[in-house]
Amino acid sequence: MDKFVVRGGNPLLGTIKVSGAKNSALPCMAAAILTEDEVILENIPQVQDIETERKLLTSMGAEVELGYGRAQHRTHIKCAILSDPVAKYEIVKTMRASSLVLGPLIARTGIARVAMPGGCAIGGRPIDLHINGLEAMGATITQDHGYLEARADRLKGAHIVFDKITVTGTEDLLMAATLAEGESIFENCAREPEVTDLAALLIAMGAKIEGAGTGTIRIQGVAKLHGARHRINPDRIEAGTFLVAGAITGGDLNVDCCEPKHLGALISKLEQCGVKIDVGADHVRVRSGGELKAADITTEEYPGFPTDMQAQYMALATQAEGTSTVIENIFENRFMHVQELIRMGANITISGRTATVRGKTPLQSAAVMCSDLRASASLVLAALVADGETILDRVYHLDRGYEHFEEKLRGVGAQIRRMGDVFGRK
Known part of the structure; x- marks a missing residue:
């Protein structure tokens, strides 16, 4: 069964291309x-x-x-x-x-x-x-x-x-x-x-x-x-995941081949967090604006904040100064990544459909388990800023919806490698 090994500490720099949705x-x-x-x-x-x-x-x-x-x-x-x-x-x-x-x-x-x-x-x-x-x-x-x-x-x-x-x-x-x-x-x-x-x-x-x-x-x-x-349209959730990856690592990342008008709710929230955003016709550039600031989100149907970005945003919130509230309105069981983030040092409490994230907390490497597609992405994002080498198990969840995820991240400076058989390739 495939695993990812991620060593944190590198800002993501360069251009990353988004696949079809x-x-x-x-x-x-x-x-x-x-x-x-x-x-x-x-x-x-x-x-x-x-x-x-x-x-x-x-x-x-x-x-x-x-x-x-x-x-x-x-x-x-x-x-x-x-x-x-x-x-x-x-x-x-x-x-x-x-x-x-x-x-x-x-x-x-x-x-x-x-x-x-x-x-x-x-x-x-x-x-x-x-x-x-x-x-x-x-x-x-x-x-x-x-x-x-x-x-x-x-x-x-x-x-x-x-x-x-x-x-x-x-x-x-x-x-x-x-x-x-x-x-x-x-x-x-x-x-x-x-x-x-x-x-x-x-x-x-x-x-x-x-x-x-x-x-x-x-x-x-x-x-x-x-x-x-x-x-097929560009994948707005993949694009959003990479925008958060650039922001959480304090990088300078150009997310190319995307549709910025599909990312309005996320872009607005990242700007609230103090992230610098430049929007082009088919790309979005994300740059560090200094210390990340806490901001609340509530998942909603489009054009609201997407439930498929909730887990990734929560990883970002662990690195923001202050307290962020995350309310999940779409799915009743979408906080399964929380316990894994806590194992890495995050300060998160859950009450019903609300998660309270207190930052900024230093994250540490750990062996963690992927429970679903977007939870997998959030754990990779957390691992990118964690101290040491994090091992993510059951990344087949991630393979369901992200194309060559680790290769794309490695191309912009992430220290990430796959252990085991790679889906679709030898």
Whole structure:
């Protein structure tokens, strides 16, 4: 099992490039189910979740080619025949995005059998919002032995108001509605850039969609979609992670190939902490402004502070003068990194959904355990400023969503190496 060994103390200096967003790529790969034609996706990140999605689509009968060499970061998907419309548990048990194939499968084939989603243990992502929406569109859904089975001759357009904002629920029903009969109106939709990215692909495939990126989306169903070529958005969470890495190490780091307008909440908070930020058209430069200052955050749906940056920000807060309050509003179990940070010397207390971080505390090296994708990143950030050599176990969590993470950090001065087999490389 792979481990990272990190020796702290080096400021990060130079330029680091951001990969494509895996949280955009996964629904876009699922959208290829909606057509018999070829869908070509560019800027696909080379991460474990993408490989899992490839296996999932292939198991259903799709032809999926992940590019290597000159065609690196490009995938060709052709779902001409979907001989087995089942998302098998043994494939999807490590990936929460499995529910994203439910809508497109039933819209295209009239039947879908999908294992309940797995992935990080950071809290519940209720699939009932998917189920309620599909039932409102005319699907019959049953559940047994850990699988959902959905059937419909053809979905019907519906007016759906989401009980709570849900990214995957919005994406799943958006895909289903593109082939439904009549008009669908969705309210209280997720506004994340990943939803807008998916809608852009669907429109390129011939879907009729208005309002993506707002709280209300209108979809006029069509009889058939066709193939398309689409470039995936830059990964805003990877970009944010590197911005925090530059800030926490007191470095001078240019985060390139990103979309700054997707990073507004984080950039504003870093500036509150005393970090110097220069924003360009497709890059953000982060520089030390002296001592870091404490600032509070509350995670919210986009465009608020992202839950996927909470753990990384908490690592930064341990190095800021004063007391920071971190309130987690999205997931109920997303403080699993706290005990590991405490083992490294952090002063953090938890009460319900609120963590109180008292800084500045010197961090020390320790053997720590990664519990989920973003927790893994936060522990790497802490290790970059810790005294001594930190060993991080179970970094396969990190491989699910960050492409060549340690190589990118090493390229800007971090002392980090991997022990064990490297995913995707020999």
